[in-house]
Amino acid sequence: MARSNAGTKGVPRAEREQQILAVASLAFGTDGFAATNLADVAADAGISKPLIYNYFGSKEGLFAACLDEAGDLLAGEIERIARGDAVGIERGIRTLDGMFAVLDEQRHLWRLLHDRTAPPNGAIADVVSHHTQRIDKLAHEGVTELLALAGDTDERDISVMTAAWLGIVDSLMDWWVAHPDETAAQMNDRVTRLFTALLTDIVRGQS
Amino acid sequence: MARSNAGTKGVPRAEREQQILAVASLAFGTDGFAATNLADVAADAGISKPLIYNYFGSKEGLFAACLDEAGDLLAGEIERIARGDAVGIERGIRTLDGMFAVLDEQRHLWRLLHDRTAPPNGAIADVVSHHTQRIDKLAHEGVTELLALAGDTDERDISVMTAAWLGIVDSLMDWWVAHPDETAAQMNDRVTRLFTALLTDIVRGQS
DNA sequence: GCGATATGACTCTGCGGTAAGTTACCACGA
């Protein structure tokens, strides 16, 4: 009977999965979970929708896989930095530098972990909470050290400050995504300059 | 024929619109534009879906109306503070205090202006950009003043720092939403304490 | 009676998910 495009193209599953993950991560990271539709992802990846379902089970399964890859990349880098000997502001700057380096060619990955349109329960929530816990733990640890230098050990103060720090990181990444011509090295310089400017010159100027 | 619940209940349009806006703002602010469905909003407001369409035209129209109300509240308050004589960090703290005061009983309104699931074109985008421009302009102005104290006048530095500042505000509001028992006055104290701690004690401690 | 206020019961579209079948590759026996 009539022709069909079915049949293997000789691409092994593992390789195909990586292709799909790359396309899907870009789509999810750019448009968010809810606004991404799998037919488009399949088309962009050059395959058909059922193949995605064969390999990842569901839209949530695909997102969870993207998330796991991105989360591990980010949390791994932050953990690596935390093992160093930097303290206080210095540790913050080094962490940012690490993020810039790791995300340089795939800045959209940052958004995956903060997608408010992803379902708040189920497999996705587990993956998200696994990685955010790794990250939050280290952020909390860094902020605790920092505030200790100022004699503040109030647990809620630490909690608020940790949130603010994560907010700073988030907004810097957003800015970076919106300015594709800015290199990681330039961001690096900029952040260092801003931090030292704020923490030394302004205090001296105001006192 | 058979009974019907149709017919006026004596509620004038202006009043009904306010009821609907209140319910819708809560839903949009909590769940986001995409995840909110109008049938639920109508049910929560104690009316039927077609009435919403009569008064607001579409889901986007309703969201735009919520947005306009919230945006004006926020931008208006920030403009009021900006007219004062505070400069640098002090201006930042006063702005935050203003936000806490204005949003105390309706913290969810904050999220409306930052809803990534809202359509990026059309009427909504116009309202968003109108209000965010008012806010961004003042944030930019405040940051420019602040960095000038440190001798930094690089335009991109200012842009990044403005983004970071807005990120801080955003994350503080999120934290506040997540901790409903925290009063505006407590947030106020906490923020003041943290800013002064960071900017004085830490510098002295490190130098 | 007439206009404003209201609703039950629809239609229609987009998208997550699936059933059933098609083609290519490959190991292995004669």
Add this chain to the structure above:
DNA sequence: TCGTGGTAACTTACCGCAGAGTCATATCGC
């Protein structure tokens, strides 16, 4: 070297449903 059967890689064509948006109609105040 050539079948040949099994399996992995793929697709077309469909289902079902949630939710945006609409139509015709009903009731109340004045």
